[in-house]
Amino acid sequence: MGITPQYISAKENPSVKFYRKLSESKKTRTQEKCFVLEGYRLVSDALKNGAEITMLFITENAYERFGEELCSLSGEVTRVLCITDELGKYMAETENTQGVFAVCRMPVQKSWNDFLKKEGAYTVLHQLQDPGNAGMILRTADALGIDGVIFCKSCDIYSPKVVRATMGSLFRVPVLVCSDENDVFYQLEEHGIESDAAVVRDETDIAGERKYAENGCAVWIGNEGNGLPETVSSRCSRRITIPMYGNIESLNAAMAAGILMWEMAKGRKGK
Amino acid sequence: MGITPQYISAKENPSVKFYRKLSESKKTRTQEKCFVLEGYRLVSDALKNGAEITMLFITENAYERFGEELCSLSGEVTRVLCITDELGKYMAETENTQGVFAVCRMPVQKSWNDFLKKEGAYTVLHQLQDPGNAGMILRTADALGIDGVIFCKSCDIYSPKVVRATMGSLFRVPVLVCSDENDVFYQLEEHGIESDAAVVRDETDIAGERKYAENGCAVWIGNEGNGLPETVSSRCSRRITIPMYGNIESLNAAMAAGILMWEMAKGRKGK
Numbered sequence: 001m002g003i004t005p006q007y008i009s010a011k012e013n014p015s016v017k018f019y020r021k022l023s024e025s026k027k028t029r030t031q032e033k034c035f036v037l038e039g040y041r042l043v044s045d046a047l048k049n050g051a052e053i054t055m056l057f058i059t060e061n062a063y064e065r066f067g068e069e070l071c072s073l074s075g076e077v078t079r080v081l082c083i084t085d086e087l088g089k090y091m092a093e094t095e096n097t098q099g100v101f102a103v104c105r106m107p108v109q110k111s112w113n114d115f116l117k118k119e120g121a122y123t124v125l126h127q128l129q130d131p132g133n134a135g136m137i138l139r140t141a142d143a144l145g146i147d148g149v150i151f152c153k154s155c156d157i158y159s160p161k162v163v164r165a166t167m168g169s170l171f172r173v174p175v176l177v178c179s180d181e182n183d184v185f186y187q188l189e190e191h192g193i194e195s196d197a198a199v200v201r202d203e204t205d206i207a208g209e210r211k212y213a214e215n216g217c218a219v220w221i222g223n224e225g226n227g228l229p230e231t232v233s234s235r236c237s238r239r240i241t242i243p244m245y246g247n248i249e250s251l252n253a254a255m256a257a258g259i260l261m262w263e264m265a266k267g268r269k270g271k
Numbered sequence: 272m273g274i275t276p277q278y279i280s281a282k283e284n285p286s287v288k289f290y291r292k293l294s295e296s297k298k299t300r301t302q303e304k305c306f307v308l309e310g311y312r313l314v315s316d317a318l319k320n321g322a323e324i325t326m327l328f329i330t331e332n333a334y335e336r337f338g339e340e341l342c343s344l345s346g347e348v349t350r351v352l353c354i355t356d357e358l359g360k361y362m363a364e365t366e367n368t369q370g371v372f373a374v375c376r377m378p379v380q381k382s383w384n385d386f387l388k389k390e391g392a393y394t395v396l397h398q399l400q401d402p403g404n405a406g407m408i409l410r411t412a413d414a415l416g417i418d419g420v421i422f423c424k425s426c427d428i429y430s431p432k433v434v435r436a437t438m439g440s441l442f443r444v445p446v447l448v449c450s451d452e453n454d455v456f457y458q459l460e461e462h463g464i465e466s467d468a469a470v471v472r473d474e475t476d477i478a479g480e481r482k483y484a485e486n487g488c489a490v491w492i493g494n495e496g497n498g499l500p501e502t503v504s505s506r507c508s509r510r511i512t513i514p515m516y517g518n519i520e521s522l523n524a525a526m527a528a529g530i531l532m533w534e535m536a537k538g539r540k541g542k
Contacts, residue, residue: 140526145516169521208537245416245536250440255411255529262530265516266479 007060009084015055016083019091019103026156029106035158037102038093040066045168047073052105056080059088059099066100093160106158115176116191120147121264122218123257124184124195126232128154130224135165136254137221137261142169144265150218151177152184181232193218196240197233198260200248204239207260212267219264221257278331280355286326287354290362290374297427300377306429308373309364311337316439318344323376327351330359330370337371364431377429386447387462391418392535393489394528395455395466397503399425401495406436407525408492408532413440415536421489422448423455452503464489467511468504469531471519475510478531483538490535492528 008016021028023036034054037043040062047053047070056078058067063082071080083091088099116122123146128134134155141149151157157166157175178184188195193216196205220236222228233239242259244251279287292299294307305325308314311333318324318341327349329338334353342351354362359370387393394417399405405426412420422428428437428446449455459466464487467476491507493499504510513530515522 136523136526139521139523142517143513143515143519143522143526167521169518172518172521208533242414242533243537244414246413247440247443248414250410250438250443251414252407252410255407255414255526258526258529259533262479262513262533266514 007082007084009087011087011090015057015081016087016091019055019057019101022103023093023160026159029156029158033106034103035106035163036160037104037163038097038100038160039164040070040098040100042164042168043070043100043102044073046102046104046171049168049171051107051171053078053102054105055103057083057088057091057101059083059085061085062088062099066098070100094164109176110174112176112187112191115148115174116187116193116216117147118192118216119214119268120193120216121261121268122146122148122150122188122193122216123261124150124152124218124220125154126152126181126220126228127223127226128221128253130253131155131159131161132165133224133252133254134162135167137257138166138169138173138175140254140258140261142173144261146173146261146265148174148176150184151175152181153179185235188218192216194238195220195236196238196260197228197236198222198256199233199239199241200227201241204241207240207242207263210238210240210263210267212264217264217268219257219260221253221260224253278353278355280358282358282361286328286350286352287358287362290326290328290372293374294364294431297430300427300429304377305374306377306434307431308375308434309368309371309431310435311341311369311371313435313439314341314371314373315344317373317375317442320439320442322378322442324349324373325376326374328354328359328362328372330354330356332356333359333370337369341371365435380447381445383447383458383462386419386445387458387464387487388418389463389487390485390539391464391487392532392539393417393419393421393459393464393487394532395421395423395489395491396425397423397452397491397499398494398497399492399524401524402426402430402432403436404495404523404525405433406438408528409437409440409444409446411525411529411532413444415532417444417532417536419445419447421455422446423452424450456506459489463487465509466491466507467509467531468499468507469493469527470504470510470512471498472512475512478511478513478534481509481511481534481538483535488535488539490528490531492524492531495524
């Protein structure tokens with residue numbers, strides 16, 4: 001851990017420029033295998049859950065409040081850079097920034113064999129686009145003890161908006177990113193895990209009546225506007241729906257996912 | 272329905288000033304018994320659900336796209352005011368405004384006797400503060416066919432943020448605002464409706480194991496940070512919790528409310 005001897009104020013500072021590029025560009029994140037965090041809580045959650053923080057930027061004001069704790073949590077690989085409050089405002093994505101920013105290394109993605117357990121409960125997000133929904137789903141998966149979330153053709157989990165919306169659950173829930181649903185189906189089947197497709201209406205099972213057996217289960221959640229494509233839903237063992245008495249469009253994708261994860265977690269609570 | 276003969280461009284126009292004041296001030300909303308709507312979808316949902324729109328502001332661009340439909344939906348009490356695109360930007364709360372704004376009259380609050388049905392399913396929000404959560408809960412109540420939502424000491428349902436977050440469900444779900452939980456308990460008891468308190472952990476019933484009988488039920492949801500005060504939860508017939516295997520703080524208030532409303536709706540689906 002090395003602390004810069006003086007406050008950085010220049011927007012042209014290479015580390016600051018690196019942070020901004022990671023924040024703005026998915027391509028840079030993918031190349032560098034790093035992403036950014038903003039805010040005391042998120043950074044401290046990351047450190048407590050063993051994430052690798054390579055750079056920690058902290059403003060003069062924030063140093064007084066959080067400096068000691070964050071520096072004691074951070075490891076040897078962390079470079080601590082003190083920045084001016086002015087520069088903090090420049091780097092911030094949120095309106096009332098706390099003045100704490102970090103560059104975090106992406107965890108090495110687990111192999112399918114390490115990720116999938118035979119009796120596990122999983123959520124597959126297929127073409128889910130909204131960062132707020134993705135974050136809410138990860139938080140709920142965290143609370144309900146879901147064994148992992150698979151992002152298939154969905155929004156970038158390492159975009160600042162998704163990271164912020166997960167409120168730290170990103171560091172607690174195993175996540176796997178996969179660009180091909182065929183791989184997901186193949187691996188789930190190989191591990192004896194059944195797939196449920198969340199659909200709005202169809203000849204379906206009713207959520208709440210589905211019995212969960214001993215073996216693993218994955219619930220597939222589709223895109224906010226279009227749901228799951230027929231090619232995906234027809235390949236699942238079950239099509240499952242939340243019966244609605246009111247306005248169907250009012251059930252947001254994250255809420256639907258939450259209710260289905262709840263049913264899955266509850267049905268398998270002996271695990 | 273009267274349409275202004277020319278485009279209004281002045282920020283000082285009395286109707287525009289009235290709109291802005293309603294948007295910004297709860298006091299004005301309460302005095303005038305009116306609130307504001309922004310966006311085509313929200314305004315058309317309001318009109319389709321019989322809300323009383325007294326003023327409809329529409330920009331030149333928006334008139335081409337939505338003018339005919341909105342004018343045919345709106346009633347005789349609606350004054351249609353054409354505004355310049357520039358003024359539309361000034362009035363907008365959202366970044367990409369559609370150029371459609373309305374002043375809507377608050378519905379007359381139902382009496383308790385009209386609002387509560389003996390076998391109904393209700394949600395009581397107690398000191399809930401976040402507009403996004405309030406909106407998400409109203410949307411979910413709408414989807415699941417909850418009979419009504421009671422706002423007790425909670426955020427203002429007529430603030431532009433809450434109205435926007437409800438995405439039209441405000442016009443479909445019966446809502447009652449009450450500033451005293453004693454009144455709420457008294458009325459629920461009078462109507463034979465049982466109260467469940469949503470609590471994080473305690474000597475409680477487990478959500479999903481609670482059996483819902485024939486009579487009505489209301490689930491009480493507390494403040495985002497503090498939950499329900501002991502004085503409220505101890506007065507409920509049951510304390511009910513969502514068992515969590517992971518990080519308790521990860522379950523957001525709206526998601527918890529959604530899961531409990533789902534259990535309540537499902538348990539009473541014969542209604």
